[in-house]
Amino acid sequence: MASGVGEQAHGSVASQFYSNEEETAFDMTTSEKVVELLNQAALISTEEKLIVLKQVQELIINKDPSLLDNFLDEIIAFQTDKSIEVRKFVIGFIEEACKRDNELLLRLIANLNMLMRDESVNVVKKAILTLTQLYKVALQVSLSVSDMQEACWDMMTQIKEDVLALLDSDNDGVRTHAIKFTESLIITLSPRTPDSDTPKKQEGDISLDKIPKDHTYIRYDTLCEEGKSALEQLLKFMVHPAISSINLTTALGSLATLARQRPMFMSEVVQAYETLHANLPPTLAKSQVSSVRKNLKLHLVSVLKHPSSVDFQGQISTLLLDLGMSQSEITRCTPATVQPRKRLHHDNALFVLADAPLAEDDEDKEEPAPVVTPKPSSSVGTQSAIDLTAEFLLPLLTPDNVANLVLISMVYLPEVMPASFQATYTPVESAGTDAQIKHLARLMATQMTGAGLGPGLELCKARDEEVKEEDGGAGESSSKDPLIIRKLSAVSLGQAISVVGAPAAYKTPITEEAPQIKKLPEPILPTSQPKAPGASGRKKVFKLADVVQPFSEAQIEKLSNMAIKRILLSEKVIAQSGMSHVRVKLLARLVTQFEGGKKNDLLQFILEDMRGRSELAFSLLYHEYNEYLSQQPSGSLDSYEHCLYTLLSGLQEKPEQRDGLFTKLVLEAPVITDSALEVIQRYCEDESRVYLGMSTLKELILKRPSRQYQYLNVLLNLSSHEKEKVRSTALSFIKRMYEKEHLKDCIEKFALTYMQFLVHPNPPSLLFGAGEDTEVASPWTEETVRQCLYLYLSLLPLNHRLVHELAAVYTEAIADIKRSVLRVIEQPIRGMGMSSPDLLLLVENCPKGAETLVTRCLHILTDKVPPSPELVERVRDLYHKRVPDVRFLIPVINGLEKNEVIQALPKLIKLNPIVVKEVFNRLLGTQHSEGSSSMSPLTPGELLIALHNIDSSKCDMKSIIKATNLCFGEKNVYTSEVLAVVMQQLMEQTPLPILLMRTVIQSLTMYPRLAGFVMNILARLILKQVWKYPKVWEGFVKCCQRTKPQSYNVLLQLPPPQLPNILS
């Protein structure tokens, strides 16, 4: 195997393919092989491609036709190949495929139609050849009824017309092919008769006689008329004075074929030969004349050999003699006929030559014509016209007249003898004889009829009319003319449709037909009745407007939609060819120019795969914008806006993407419209995309200065959003933007405006979202207050000056709001720190009504950190100079001097017990575990002593007692040692503090082991004449009572006067 491959490598590419095929045949199915070959074909050079494609054709048409359907499209795709040969191959393939499976024509006809318009004449010619074959196939297929097939047939009919029109092509070869097509067409569209000379291979071919007369859309009569019309076209074509020799040769051959296969046309053919022979085109060169004459002879002989030529043997023989054939040869070619005589009678005027059997025909002249059997009616007219004119001329050809004619004609003779004349000229042997005069008359008659002159022609016309009138009533043959005319118009109507392949409801004419035939056959006649034979002039000029009708709006819409859809769906194919940018541009341009549906279709299409089709999206967007610009100044952005809006919202509905397409779209869009901004806002409000939305918005703000305030506003509005995530993200974005100098003002203003809402009695509707824009009478809530403050509070740490605004608002706000404000400011104030100059200033100024605010601030600041000297200074100032509210001092109490604290104590302990507790906590350092206690200006002992020393005129005893109780509550601070020191010091004071003994007793209760120490105190008190202080004495006695028996020792030291006091 391996060596086999090696050998093959040196062979030609083609042989390689073959060998590959052989090698792989064992393990590959035909289908796989085809796929492989097709893949190869896409990549290789033209020559190799053809080889490969032919292999494919062999495989799928002959070897395994079941594959034909599968690979049809792949092969047909080559119809756009650059190579002419490949395109021709495709045509050949279509032909083979359709012949193999007639139904395929339904699908392939349109391709054929396209290829027939190919720019290369060689392709066109190949297409015509194929059409020649497939016309029959189409007719065959159409015989089984279905809509699809009708469309196919309509198109084929149209194509047929197109090919016929190519008889006028500029290209010689194309004309040649068109002639052959016409020939085949005429044969198909005429009935085969028993005397038809049909080639064996064409025996199965369809022809008019096989067309049923009751078919829905294939009309026997129409086809028959089309066939005749084609014949007329061919005949007209032949008499064109500038016809090329090859075309003429071809046409001559075609006529011979027609005469043999359709003897019914024998008379027209012979007539045409005669005319041609007498009027060889003057443009032919000498050698061309010889060629044509040679052909003419050949074809005449072949016609003569046909049995049906008997009626025309005379004419043909005359021509052949003129062409230089000997009489014996002619006779040899003439078929033996049963009754040649009788048939000849009909054309009695023709036989002017001195042919023995024909010379007698004068005597038969009176015999009636009906003897002639299968005479095609249409030929009667032409033939008779020449006959009649010849008869008319005969008596006029006197020697005088002829001489005059010759003299007059001399003037018109050309300088040089035309080649055709030179070739055909033979000296007149029997000048002046009757036979020669008759021959001359006939020649002239032929010329005159050809030119549309002569009495014979007029007579014929008149007779034709009569005949038709008669026929109008009844008879099979009669129905043809009127009906055909009607059908022609119906067909041309159908053709118009077939161009676009929309088989619409054009069946109506059929139903109307029957009645019309009888009613109105004649008025329609003149319009499309084919011109009388012999009349000069060419086929009616083809005008597009005659055969097509404008589409309805709906049709246009539908078709253009379909076209665009096709472009849309061809995405992959085009991408593979690397031309997707063209497609994108095309789509965008097309769609931009249309309203409505297409645009939505396209947008929908883009959104199906936004990532893959983003290029299309951008292109569309730009085109829309361009459209808008081009319509300035009156242009509307609606269309652009719709486009942008749909794309953006479409993106939002999709699952989250991380490719930044949304941002890209927003940033690259030429203009962000209001609705687009709404979408962006929706993005920002969507918790899963808030970051994406806002960073996009941020980019917009920074990069689109012209409308940055509008964008900023959106972001600012989001700062009070009800969703926490949205809000906090917005705030963090704003904070970053706040650093930009030019945006600062705007942000601040917004924040302050919101804060200003707090002075209103009710929250503004703005806070409840856009939907509820009516004034809402609901009260302020914690939530609404916060909404107004979020932004402000997040800015506060960045710009401390703003704190004064808060104070201003605070003073005016109602109590509820104040409470809320106090609750929310903790974070920002702490963030500002006690060193903030503005905060210090606030403390210093403390606007009236803002005392609670300032206090709160102080508390927050000192909550965890000891107060700074500056702060203490400010507070002290405030306290002393402006607002003597002792509560200010509490936060900074640890920053005060000892005596200040002692001074303030009386006021402090009169406050709310909770506050007092806090004060003590601060002073005792029991508030927090941190070492703030070390900062306390008073030691616990000093505090307790200070309490004892408070002047009772400044403070009621009850408050003092409560305060001392607070101290005793702090067992950890007031240990027995501390208390001992306190008692010691108090005892040494003079006068003794009122609460001394209370403290002693309390200490003793807490720490019973202090009893010894207490005894000592008691003893000392005796020395200080304790009985002189009634309150203390009272306590002394109580204490002694509690401590007996230890106290007895002390009691013994009392002086006698006081002793009974105790004992009693």
Add this chain to the structure above:
Amino acid sequence: MVPHRLVVVRERGFDVRSFGTGTHVKLPGPAPDKPNIYDFKTTYEQMYNDLVRKDKELYTQNGILHMLDRNKRIKTRPERFQSCKEQFDLVITCEERVYDQVLEDLNSREQESLQPVHVINVDIQDNHEEATLGAFLICELCQCIQHTDDMENEMDELLQEFEEKSQRPFLHTVCFY
């Protein structure tokens, strides 16, 4: 002699086939009225051997053996045009009689594909000098035809040109397969 001329054409790169059209293959004999006649089944090899056997000197002198020797290297035996079912684009004949035969044959065939075939006749006298001239003429004509973009459209003009140049009448027609 017809194949002789067409061999020249082949060497210059055309896809060319040569055919006879008569009922037999005739080669010059010892006298004009005594030609050597073979049927189309005879190979060139056989003809060659036959002539060598008959009169080697004569047939070497008049070049027949040389021609046969060359022919047998191209194909085994002469072909008859009428028996060939392949389709051609262009047929060139060198004698009007042959032209007529070709036309007659082509026209008598049943038309099928309708593929056109152009038939051109250039009359060339059957002598050595004429044959050489004619061979070059045909070769040039073929080259010109090959260089046309659209043979069918330009053929007419081309032939007229050649006619004028060579002072020979060309017969030209088209037939269909």
